[in-house]
Amino acid sequence: xxxxxxxxxxxxxxxxxxxxxxxxxxxxxxxxxxxxxxxxxxxxxxxxxxxxxxxxxxxxxxxxxxxxxxxxxxxxxxxxxxxxxxxxxxxxxxxxxxxxxxxxxxxxxxxxxxxxxxxxxxxxxxxxxxxxxxxxxxxxxxxxxxxxxxxxxxxxxxxxxxxxxxxxxxxxxxxxxxxxxxxxxxxxxxxxxxxxxxxxxxxxxxxxxxxxxxxxxxxxxxxxxxxxxxxxxxxxxxxxxxxxxxxxxxxxxxxxxxx
Amino acid sequence: xxxxxxxxxxxxxxxxxxxxxxxxxxxxxxxxxxxxxxxxxxxxxxxxxxxxxxxxxxxxxxxxxxxxxxxxxxxxxxxxxxxxxxxxxxxxxxxxxxxxxxxxxxxxxxxxxxxxxxxxxxxxxxxxxxxxxxxxxxxxxxxxxxxxxxxxxxxxxxxxxxxxxxxxxxxxxxxxxxxxxxxxxxxxxxxxxxxxxxxxxxxxxxxxxxxxxxxxxxxxxxxxxxxxxxxxxxxx
Amino acid sequence: xxxxxxxxxxxxxxxxxxxxxxxxxxxxxxxxxxxxxxxxxxxxxxxxxxxxxxxxxxxxxxxxxxxxxxxxxxxxxxxxxxxxxxxxxxxxxxxxxxxxxxxxxxxxxxxxxxxxxxxxxxxxxxxxxxxxxxxxxxxxxxxxxxxxxxxxxxxxxxxxxxxxxxxxxxxxxxxxxxxxxxxxxxxxxxxxxxxxxxxxxxxxxxxxxxxxxxxxxxxxxxxxxxxxxxxxxxxxxxxxxxxxxxxxxxxxxxxxxxxxxxx
Ligand SMILES: Nc1ncnc2c1ncn2[C@@H]1O[C@H](COP(=O)(O)OP(=O)(O)OP(=O)(O)O)[C@@H](O)[C@H]1O
Ligand SMILES: [Mg+2]
Numbered sequence: 001x002x003x004x005x006x007x008x009x010x011x012x013x014x015x016x017x018x019x020x021x022x023x024x025x026x027x028x029x030x031x032x033x034x035x036x037x038x039x040x041x042x043x044x045x046x047x048x049x050x051x052x053x054x055x056x057x058x059x060x061x062x063x064x065x066x067x068x069x070x071x072x073x074x075x076x077x078x079x080x081x082x083x084x085x086x087x088x089x090x091x092x093x094x095x096x097x098x099x100x101x102x103x104x105x106x107x108x109x110x111x112x113x114x115x116x117x118x119x120x121x122x123x124x125x126x127x128x129x130x131x132x133x134x135x136x137x138x139x140x141x142x143x144x145x146x147x148x149x150x151x152x153x154x155x156x157x158x159x160x161x162x163x164x165x166x167x168x169x170x171x172x173x174x175x176x177x178x179x180x181x182x183x184x185x186x187x188x189x190x191x192x193x194x195x196x197x198x199x200x201x202x203x204x205x206x207x208x209x210x211x212x213x214x215x216x217x218x219x220x221x222x223x224x225x226x227x228x229x230x231x232x233x234x235x236x237x238x239x240x241x242x243x244x245x246x247x248x249x250x251x252x253x254x255x256x257x258x259x
Numbered sequence: 260x261x262x263x264x265x266x267x268x269x270x271x272x273x274x275x276x277x278x279x280x281x282x283x284x285x286x287x288x289x290x291x292x293x294x295x296x297x298x299x300x301x302x303x304x305x306x307x308x309x310x311x312x313x314x315x316x317x318x319x320x321x322x323x324x325x326x327x328x329x330x331x332x333x334x335x336x337x338x339x340x341x342x343x344x345x346x347x348x349x350x351x352x353x354x355x356x357x358x359x360x361x362x363x364x365x366x367x368x369x370x371x372x373x374x375x376x377x378x379x380x381x382x383x384x385x386x387x388x389x390x391x392x393x394x395x396x397x398x399x400x401x402x403x404x405x406x407x408x409x410x411x412x413x414x415x416x417x418x419x420x421x422x423x424x425x426x427x428x429x430x431x432x433x434x435x436x437x438x439x440x441x442x443x444x445x446x447x448x449x450x451x452x453x454x455x456x457x458x459x460x461x462x463x464x465x466x467x468x469x470x471x472x473x474x475x476x477x478x479x480x481x482x483x484x485x486x487x488x489x490x491x492x493x494x495x
Numbered sequence: 496x497x498x499x500x501x502x503x504x505x506x507x508x509x510x511x512x513x514x515x516x517x518x519x520x521x522x523x524x525x526x527x528x529x530x531x532x533x534x535x536x537x538x539x540x541x542x543x544x545x546x547x548x549x550x551x552x553x554x555x556x557x558x559x560x561x562x563x564x565x566x567x568x569x570x571x572x573x574x575x576x577x578x579x580x581x582x583x584x585x586x587x588x589x590x591x592x593x594x595x596x597x598x599x600x601x602x603x604x605x606x607x608x609x610x611x612x613x614x615x616x617x618x619x620x621x622x623x624x625x626x627x628x629x630x631x632x633x634x635x636x637x638x639x640x641x642x643x644x645x646x647x648x649x650x651x652x653x654x655x656x657x658x659x660x661x662x663x664x665x666x667x668x669x670x671x672x673x674x675x676x677x678x679x680x681x682x683x684x685x686x687x688x689x690x691x692x693x694x695x696x697x698x699x700x701x702x703x704x705x706x707x708x709x710x711x712x713x714x715x716x717x718x719x720x721x722x723x724x725x726x727x728x729x730x731x732x733x734x735x736x737x738x739x740x741x742x743x744x745x746x747x748x749x750x751x752x753x754x755x756x757x758x
């Protein structure tokens with residue numbers, strides 16, 4: 001390994017930034033898939049649909065209960081094997097698709113819990129007040145429950161997105177040239193590993209802080225009615241404390257109360 | 260659909276031999292992380308001069324960067340540092356003689372410490388100030404008040420987050436495969452590539468992690484029910 | 496006019512309402528008294544269909560539903576005829592006072608926004624909150640929140656307003672302002688059904704008083720009948736206990752006020 005040389009850090013940063021697009025594609029794609037699948041997975045539990053609700057629970061439990069790294073390998077290597085029998089050939093599909101798909105399914109589990117928990121966290125009296133002035137179920141969901149649930153969900157979702165960003169570093173293990181993959185190859189070529197990883201850390205840190213600030217602005221807008229900032233303060237505290245799974249402040253991962 | 264259940268069972272059995280390594284990594288990083296985290300939390304809550312801003316930057320840095328990067332920095336950086344120091348003091352010690360897994364322990368303890376610091380801090384902040392005052396009012400010393408009143412409540416409040424972090428470290432321990440420590444993930448890779456059965460091997464690994472995670476969740480649930488007895492019925 | 500007949504409701508095994516009959520004439524104020532757990536809240540919630548009665552008929556104005564064979568449409572239509580003032584206010588937390596009052600007008604009654612706004616301001620002024628239009632519930636005291644709740648109900652001009660212990664969650668010093676507002680609207684001939692523990696208030700504004708216990712109406716009559724010559728033993732006992740509690744409460748309040756002056 002070559003002796004430490006600070007100038008390499010500055011040299012590497014722009015080189016790494018050239019691959020940040022790939023990282024963003026993974027993050028963005030996973031959010032889109034995660035939200036769509038997350039809503040689908042949350043619905044049967046919110047509406048207590050028998051059987052389907054069980055399937056949702058197992059889905060969420062599996063994706064929250066196993067490491068993302070194993071999920072990546074399982075889907076990248078396992079899915080083609082699995083569907084081969086059905087006559088589908090996935091061997092030509094680029095690895096990035098598998099990666100985005102896996103992070104998407106993984107996040108769907110977390111998003112669905114966030115959605116479910118934040119909708120459940122809205123005070124029952126709010127819906128009743130909606131009914132009492134003659135709203136239909138749909139009207140009170142759309143005008144009363146969802147806006148308040150969004151205020152509760154966004155701080156948790158922020159946590160998830162930042163965790164997702166950091167998790168994308170694992171995509172290198174399947175050979176995807178995102179930030180971490182690039183850092184590794186720069187290290188190997190120049191033998192300046194430490195400088196490469198310091199540069200990498202700086203970039204992740206910058207993006208994390210930027211995301212945190214952006215979400216902060218959004219949260220304050222959404223929760224502007226909560227003037228004592230109770231929700232906001234709690235959300236921030238809990239968010240900082242939680243590693244990946246987030247949202248216990250609103251009872252995520254807990255069984256729903258009997259309806 | 261072609262899952263070879265017979266082989267999945269074989270893989271499962273083979274993977275079990277790597278479970279202790281995974282649990283060891285998890286255990287060490289959780290315990291060391293908690294201890295370091297407690298120190299950081301105390302520094303932050305008492306606003307210790309000089310150390311306070313350092314603690315804040317430390318937590319921000321660790322939380323803002325992936326666990327994998329911590330591992331890589333320690334894995335590549337520390338030996339270089341150790342060898343340089345050894346050379347300086349004329350010692351014959353070489354970093355190469357340090358077992359790989361120690362780097363993993365150190366790196367993951369650092370990762371875990373930053374999150375633990377926040378868990379502890381938020382747990383303590385969750386305890387109403389009035390509780391400490393009430394303890395003083397019945398004549399307890401601050402020490403007694405902490406032990407008997409504040410800490411039990413803080414523990415109850417932070418239990419869910421604590422469990423989350425333990426699970427986070429358990430799942431994170433799979434990263435050790437990048438520095439060739441043979442925990443469950445690395446073992447699964449070996450089993451997969453030697454038998455050319457990827458689906459079954461990773462599925463078996465997933466099942467083990469799933470089981471361990473559910474176990475931690477259930478245990479936490481039981482513990483929570485006990486610890487939170489005093490909270491019962493408060494549906495405010 | 497609203498008429499309930501033979502309303503019954505069970506939660507699991509427990510029958511909470513055992514065939515309640517009740518008529519409230521237009522412009523009348525009916526007060527419901529009764530011990531805790533007697534089913535007062537449940538009855539009120541049934542009128543608004545926040546709780547689904549098992550059996551009986553609910554008639555509000557010219558609209559009538561049989562609880563056994565009720566459809567979604569009917570429930571929605573029935574709800575539009577009444578409005579509720581909740582014990583814990585239940586203001587929409589993410590909306591200002593003005594938006595809270597406008598919500599029902601705009602979304603349910605499809606009133607044009609400008610008209611809804613004008614009307615809402617008018618009602619907020621009426622409950623004494625003309626200067627709090629843009630405040631969020633979290634910025635209002637309990638008494639102010641409850642007055643917004645009343646304005647929200649009034650603005651819809653329902654056939655009847657249901658009050659469930661509208662002052663019982665309030666600090667003692669805030670009770671007066673809310674009762675004052677209710678008193679005012681009672682004078683205007685708004686039909687009201689009120690569950691309350693404020694005996695003096697019930698005596699003063701109610702045209703008719705019901706005493707409930709164990710899911711039954713034990714006794715009903717004019718305020719004078721019920722408060723001064725109760726016929727049933729249970730009513731008598733309840734009223735006695737209530738007046739004792741009220742006097743203990745006020746002595747506690749005196750002590751609390753004294754404390755505040757010192758601190
Ligand atoms: N959702 C519910 N599920 C089960 N039981 C209920 C439910 N709501 C009310 N009950 C029960 O029905 C009975 C009547 O309750 P209700 O709230 O109507 O009493 P109330 O007269 O309003 O009492 P209070 O004066 O304390 O408000 C009580 O025994 C209560 O425990
Ligand atoms: Mg009640």
